[in-house]
Amino acid sequence: MQAAQETPDRPPLDQGALSDAAFLSANGIPQLTVVESTGSTNADLLRGVSVDPGAWPDLSVLTAEYQSAARGRLDRHWEAPARSSVSVSIVLRPVNAEGRPLPTQSYSWLSLLAALALREALLETAGIPAELKWPNDVLVRGQKIAGILAQLGPMGDGAVPPVVLGTGLNVSLTEAELPVPTATSVLLEHPTTVDRTALLKSYLSRFATLYRSFCNADGDPAAGMAGGPSLHKRVEHVLTTLGKQVRAQLPGDHEIIGHANRLDDYGSLLVVDAAGHEHVVTAGDVVHLRPWTPPGEAGGESGYA
Template sequence: MENAQGHPDEGREPFDVAMARNGLVSSLGLSRMDFVESTGSTNTDLLAALAAEPATSHPDLSVLIADHQDAGRGRLDRQWQAPPRAALAISLVLRPVNAQGLPLASDRYSWFSLLAAEAWREALVDVCGLRVQVKWPNDLMSGEKKLAGILAQLYFPSDGAPPVVVLGTGVNVSLDEDELPVPTATSLRLLGAGSLDRNTLVAGYLRRFTALYRDYCNADGDPEAGLAGDGSVLHRLTQATVTLGRTVRAQLPGDREVIGVAERLDHDGSLVVRDEGGTVHTVTAGDVIHLRPHRPDGHA
């Protein structure tokens, strides 16, 4: 069977649910793994489940994967859609605790989206032979084109328990040019990925994310602690974030904006921008509406 561009439908096979569950849940220590053939949004589904079901129903590292997501959301309710089985939609429930079993301070949650970005970046090198970059705060890029988006949302339990994180990722896998949602997007197929197998991609991502996540939590959310036998999350993301060193325009609430050089990531995962007057601004992921390159002619 071929798609409209004449390519075999590699990357659009259904998930092998039994293989994923048998091979990943026990080996990675996942709490549960659920699949749905089609849904509006895996993040929305998990948030609804958290509100409707006992906390024990979705422990830390519960996973939901959709074979097709038709109303995916990005930051600020931006829509993310793809043809059936042409993309990956995966969300996780995170209830982070440190090595002593104590809840992680919620101000340490700001790194989770970037941990997911780093896990995907490493997985795509190994599985697909592709090198992509992280665009702060939550995109994976190849050059100026977006390959994947990440969305972290908080759920606040009514019993006053620590907030829960729902962390979702959407990755364009086998889309062709005429299937892209916007001209500035791309897909693994268009980048010449060595593999488009979504089962392998999910496994690669979850192996890396669970290792990074557990090390980060065990270090009490210290972004400068070594993770998974390698450099810290701050070091890794500093190396991988294409935003750093560029002149950017950050649009903020209230029609405010900051234009300057993105110098570094701070201890909380925020972006430190120095404007041409030398004033340093800290831009948080929760506040920024748009972050785009800024050219000397004043255009983004």
């Protein structure tokens, strides 16, 4: 029987390093606020951009040591011990270099762009290879290490509609502290570091680079970005969902079973059923997306877990 894992030391975020003027300026971050505790950083920023839009310009960041009412997609609740995670939200007001707003249909790519940035940060900072699961999860060896939630803020008077993008990364959670058996944490993946400040800075830096490149391409996912392949190609390359048989559960007990083929221009998943019909599954509609094994084949219905 495996020995119980000791609770790791959990130092606070290094506010000095996070508020360093050179770091913020290099990444175009106008402000970065660290709070000890809050209900939800996403909820705080959604309220902030509603009450005082001018106080939260593009790429404003709010991070918390502890969240008591964090929410994921479809209002799913999650909670982690204080200082065990990176819990961060960013205000986005997407415009190109000339100040022209991006088309709102391009907003559907922002969660995937954030997941890609986090994957790069995990690999380069902690030595952990990760993959993406459509529409908004980051996985390591098939286990969820992070989730991302993008929420549209209020439409202003002709202003760019803001997006609040929240990310929750499990860092020092022990096996006993994981919210579900299908989760994991940086600590459990034999990392080179569990320094939350380093992970957060790396994530923000990579996100800012990809985001600015995406905005300057007018939100075109097929455009080359940041000196390399397009966002569309980069995401598809590390998306573990593609090439597999999946079951997409939709509202009203509707479901689609088929082969996850590719992403369309709006970041939706294209699933081809047994009859050869192609279905468009959008991130806003899907309730669950899981691997699927035909009954009677090896594995039976284990893919539903």
